[in-house]
Amino acid sequence: MNGAGMPPGPLPRPGAPRERAAQPWPVRWIRGSLAAVGHGLALAGLALAGLVPVGGVLLVINRLLQLGGGGTTPATLIGALLICAAGLLVARGQAKLTRRLAGRWCRTAIVTPYRPSPDPQVHGTWRRARAGAGWLLADPATWRDLAWASVNVCGGWLLAILPAALAIGGVLVLIRYGFGFISFAPHRLGFPPQGDSVAARALVAGIGGIVLGAWIAPYSLVAYGRLAGLLLGPTKRAQLSLQVRHLAQTRSDTIDAGAAAMRRIERDLHDGAQARLVAMGMTLDTAEQLIDTNPGAAKALLAEARVSSASALAELRNLVRGIHPPVLADRGLTEAVRALALDSPVRAHVAGSLPGRPPAPVESAAYFAVSELLANVSKHAGAGQVWIDVRYERGLLRLGVTDDGSGGADQARGTGLSGIERRIAAFDGVLAVSSPPGGPTVVNLEIPCELC
Amino acid sequence: MRVVLAEDLFLLRDGLSRMLQAHDIEIAAAVDNGPDLLTAVAAHEPDLAIVDVRLPPTFTDEGLRAALAARRDRPGLPVLVLSQYVEQLYARELLAGGTGGIGYLLKDRVLDGRQFIDAVRQVAAGGTAMDPEVIARLLARNAGDGAVAALSPREREVLGLMAEGRSNAAIAQRLVITERSVAKHTASIFIRLGLQPSDDDNRRVLAVLAYLGR
Numbered sequence: 001m002n003g004a005g006m007p008p009g010p011l012p013r014p015g016a017p018r019e020r021a022a023q024p025w026p027v028r029w030i031r032g033s034l035a036a037v038g039h040g041l042a043l044a045g046l047a048l049a050g051l052v053p054v055g056g057v058l059l060v061i062n063r064l065l066q067l068g069g070g071g072t073t074p075a076t077l078i079g080a081l082l083i084c085a086a087g088l089l090v091a092r093g094q095a096k097l098t099r100r101l102a103g104r105w106c107r108t109a110i111v112t113p114y115r116p117s118p119d120p121q122v123h124g125t126w127r128r129a130r131a132g133a134g135w136l137l138a139d140p141a142t143w144r145d146l147a148w149a150s151v152n153v154c155g156g157w158l159l160a161i162l163p164a165a166l167a168i169g170g171v172l173v174l175i176r177y178g179f180g181f182i183s184f185a186p187h188r189l190g191f192p193p194q195g196d197s198v199a200a201r202a203l204v205a206g207i208g209g210i211v212l213g214a215w216i217a218p219y220s221l222v223a224y225g226r227l228a229g230l231l232l233g234p235t236k237r238a239q240l241s242l243q244v245r246h247l248a249q250t251r252s253d254t255i256d257a258g259a260a261a262m263r264r265i266e267r268d269l270h271d272g273a274q275a276r277l278v279a280m281g282m283t284l285d286t287a288e289q290l291i292d293t294n295p296g297a298a299k300a301l302l303a304e305a306r307v308s309s310a311s312a313l314a315e316l317r318n319l320v321r322g323i324h325p326p327v328l329a330d331r332g333l334t335e336a337v338r339a340l341a342l343d344s345p346v347r348a349h350v351a352g353s354l355p356g357r358p359p360a361p362v363e364s365a366a367y368f369a370v371s372e373l374l375a376n377v378s379k380h381a382g383a384g385q386v387w388i389d390v391r392y393e394r395g396l397l398r399l400g401v402t403d404d405g406s407g408g409a410d411q412a413r414g415t416g417l418s419g420i421e422r423r424i425a426a427f428d429g430v431l432a433v434s435s436p437p438g439g440p441t442v443v444n445l446e447i448p449c450e451l452c
Numbered sequence: 453m454r455v456v457l458a459e460d461l462f463l464l465r466d467g468l469s470r471m472l473q474a475h476d477i478e479i480a481a482a483v484d485n486g487p488d489l490l491t492a493v494a495a496h497e498p499d500l501a502i503v504d505v506r507l508p509p510t511f512t513d514e515g516l517r518a519a520l521a522a523r524r525d526r527p528g529l530p531v532l533v534l535s536q537y538v539e540q541l542y543a544r545e546l547l548a549g550g551t552g553g554i555g556y557l558l559k560d561r562v563l564d565g566r567q568f569i570d571a572v573r574q575v576a577a578g579g580t581a582m583d584p585e586v587i588a589r590l591l592a593r594n595a596g597d598g599a600v601a602a603l604s605p606r607e608r609e610v611l612g613l614m615a616e617g618r619s620n621a622a623i624a625q626r627l628v629i630t631e632r633s634v635a636k637h638t639a640s641i642f643i644r645l646g647l648q649p650s651d652d653d654n655r656r657v658l659a660v661l662a663y664l665g666r
Contacts, residue, residue, distance in 0.1 A: 309563065310563055317558075321537060326539070327541060330506075335541065345595060
């Protein structure tokens, strides 16, 4: 799910965490800082793209001012329009890329604030273009993108490039004064050209610059991300409208799922228990006819009717189990998960407990999620064991299902995982799957709720 | 034999009473909730308590908890728990004491009167009667177990019936084979699973259930 209207969750850390943890900390620190310096440089480069929209708009304003009221021709107007449109598109592209990179590099998740794009069903190039332009111009986020482009190109990039500048400056000072290998005009930097004391000072200044640059690099990235978030993130108003859109989506998903479940129950009853009861009635009727003339046959029919009644009962039982599992009603989520674990063909271990009971709908959604995950594990994972963790922390019901199977589970492909995701989304719950090829597969789900 | 019956649905309570009475089993008391069951057990000291899992006032697992409480008050009191559905979790709790005199059956089993009465007598005599559905799920859970997988299909069948609590004679009758070959199968099963063979029927059942439920 694409976070619309959701509180930003913990960001995934880049790189494979196990590999990183195996390295000694200086190596990790240096690698992390180098990466951060590089990321800062890249972001500063991206900021330069802001010259297109900002420069374009300034150019157009300048030109119009020069011409005054009298000299405008259709050609200049169209040219100005085209330049503005191109500028806005570039600004939007730059903003989109910055949001993505901020999420990856700056530990700042910036929610995309745009309004939904216009209906693609509109016919005719001209109409579509008009609808597209209206959409672009009416969205305040477009103008905020433009504002970001100007802020960024005027000064934001300095923040991103600062660590790289310090580090590179440090290196240059070291090379020139510390070692004296290459010669370029040293007086420009304000140092006298010769002397041991100069070399010593240069050594301190150079190393200091490099270390300071490396040290502040991650912080400067975070600061840059925050700054970007101020303008590129949704405003309060946009946030509310995103939330409304998210709620409308999940509500309609929930209603659809409910209707589908009702249809399934109706079909199961119709094809199962109901049909069996009809057959039983007919069998009993025939037995009644035969009971005087052929008691043997009547007896056989009665036995058949009894078998039918047993099957009808079994079907009803399975149906009830699918609607509202008895153990869940009796004992609550943890025990019901324990019961699931006992029924699982893969050895399942349950840990954790809850200090109270979540609301019934949440409990039920969580139960069926675990049930489906366990079914997935036994069907696809080829796992020998599975561990289930049930916890409640800081207002979140947390469930973790980890197996030692072959991994490779994909949230996008399997309908099972996306189905779970949709169902818990109705409670603002989120699902996270980590399943590298070769395993292990870890599925975590979190549902915000109160316990009672 | 004297029985205390706890079942909240009048139709079922009445039907069960009549069925038991038809087989010369005396109904000492028939109650419709958990607390009354405990009182009735204390007052009548029956040979067996037959209890529905879902009882008022909570309509959850009140009956199961009352049955376990009754067994704590009177250790060894045979209890037959009936339910609309069976859960391994509850079977485990009932068996946790490690003694006999426990039955856990689907209510559907009442439909086959003779078998049901057999189970009643077996539990009252200190034996065990587990529903085939519980056992089927236990076996499915153990399908990956090397020792269980190595059993022949016939041996697995015998293992299942043994776990349900049936005697050699009953297994022989069910599978239409001689008691002697049942004994041979059971001996072989015990060796393959690495269990101590036992002549005592109930200890045998508990050993098998413990093995499958581990």
